[in-house]
Amino acid sequence: MILKHGNVVTEEGVRSLDLRIEEGKIAEIAPQIEGEGLDLTGLTVFPGLIDMHVHLREPGFERKEDMTSGCRAAVKGGFTQICCMPNTDPVVDNKVVVTYLKTRAKETGLCKVHPIGAITKGQRGEELAAIGAMKAAGAVAISEDGTSVPSAKIMAQAMQYAADFGLKCLCHCEDKALVDGGVVHEGYYSTLTGLKGSMRAAEDIMIAREICLAESLNLPVHICHVSTYSGVQLIREAKARGVQVTAETCPHYFTLTDEAIRDFDTDSKVNPPLREEKDRVAVIEGLRDGTLDCIVTDHAPHHEDEKRVEYALAAFGISGLETSFALSYTMLAKEGPLSLSELAALMSANPASILSLQGGRIVRGAPADLTIADLNAEWTIDPGQFVSKGKNTPFKGRKVFGKIKFTIVDGEIKYREGGEAEK
Ligand code: DOR
Ligand code: ZN
Numbered sequence: 001m002i003l004k005h006g007n008v009v010t011e012e013g014v015r016s017l018d019l020r021i022e023e024g025k026i027a028e029i030a031p032q033i034e035g036e037g038l039d040l041t042g043l044t045v046f047p048g049l050i051d052m053h054v055h056l057r058e059p060g061f062e063r064k065e066d067m068t069s070g071c072r073a074a075v076k077g078g079f080t081q082i083c084c085m086p087n088t089d090p091v092v093d094n095k096v097v098v099t100y101l102k103t104r105a106k107e108t109g110l111c112k113v114h115p116i117g118a119i120t121k122g123q124r125g126e127e128l129a130a131i132g133a134m135k136a137a138g139a140v141a142i143s144e145d146g147t148s149v150p151s152a153k154i155m156a157q158a159m160q161y162a163a164d165f166g167l168k169c170l171c172h173c174e175d176k177a178l179v180d181g182g183v184v185h186e187g188y189y190s191t192l193t194g195l196k197g198s199m200r201a202a203e204d205i206m207i208a209r210e211i212c213l214a215e216s217l218n219l220p221v222h223i224c225h226v227s228t229y230s231g232v233q234l235i236r237e238a239k240a241r242g243v244q245v246t247a248e249t250c251p252h253y254f255t256l257t258d259e260a261i262r263d264f265d266t267d268s269k270v271n272p273p274l275r276e277e278k279d280r281v282a283v284i285e286g287l288r289d290g291t292l293d294c295i296v297t298d299h300a301p302h303h304e305d306e307k308r309v310e311y312a313l314a315a316f317g318i319s320g321l322e323t324s325f326a327l328s329y330t331m332l333a334k335e336g337p338l339s340l341s342e343l344a345a346l347m348s349a350n351p352a353s354i355l356s357l358q359g360g361r362i363v364r365g366a367p368a369d370l371t372i373a374d375l376n377a378e379w380t381i382d383p384g385q386f387v388s389k390g391k392n393t394p395f396k397g398r399k400v401f402g403k404i405k406f407t408i409v410d411g412e413i414k415y416r417e418g419g420e421a422e423k
């Protein structure tokens, strides 16, 4: 296959280039390659997007999402590789569940799926999960996502074990005692709505703890979905001291504020909660200056029965795979400070390097994982059009730029706009 006349995003910038794909790999990159090909005039070719924080809900919560619906949503959103979180039922805390997920992903045959194992058995916070066995079965990281490991001692042990196996701990940062049942950010809008709030410190204290452990042990740690200005600052200062900390954020934290809760739309309920304008601005600055390394969706699909209830009782989470690219492009590149190469780093090269995954760059010899978008296409987010089972998005009705046209995995077209997902 030859891809012709696309605007190709490389680390050096964007250039009109042709790409020849052979045996699933990028075989040639040149201004002009002879032969018939797919004409990409006017379209932009990104390295295949990678989302290192996705909830696929399988096994156990297939009413919310399953491997097939989740992978279809992923390729529709431009993702060629995703990592799935272990807060399923059963929890991914042993090699059997990791192997099951790998098998299901292979059967589905759309994007690459990398399981993340739990830190503790059953995510109960008491004893470490079978970390080495999960790594051997294909887990790419460990995480207690959905919660923090309560005991700093167990967390320290987890970091040491994980490091022995070349894995990173991905830390959801939340001090449960301080959250104390809060469902939104504590501030003006929590007062206005009467919804119970939770302060920034509930997230920051745990970010600080994980940084302290990483620093003391001289081991790496990765901070999940950073939402506070103060959390960004903690990570910035830690990086400046040489702590091996990396971090992610999500489109909702740089696009929305807690104003979105004022009409009690439960689709705005997410953990950590949407915060204030100064947090939103700080998250963008963190992405710009390299404090935050990557953009993830924290794709958290829920069944409508879990969202169409009163705010306090609704499930936390946003269905994000099908809106992440357009929101990120629109907010950060089109209307924001980032170049397309910087956006590609946040959505592809950096997550690949954090988890030592193949891919992330358009270079000769790399897997032909490519995401092709029309950046001039404006569209309106409509959850009715989602292929994810999770229709829960606070972005419904929002206009965005950037439409995914093709998603190519190992040289095969797995998604084509307007067509069915292909095998
Ligand atoms: O909003 C969230 N949803 N935050 C989490 O940490 C977990 C996730 C979920 O699993 O639904
Ligand atoms: Zn989380």
Ligand code: ZN
Pocket (backbone or CB within 6 Å): 053, 055, 085, 145, 146, 298, 300
């Ligand atoms: Zn999550």
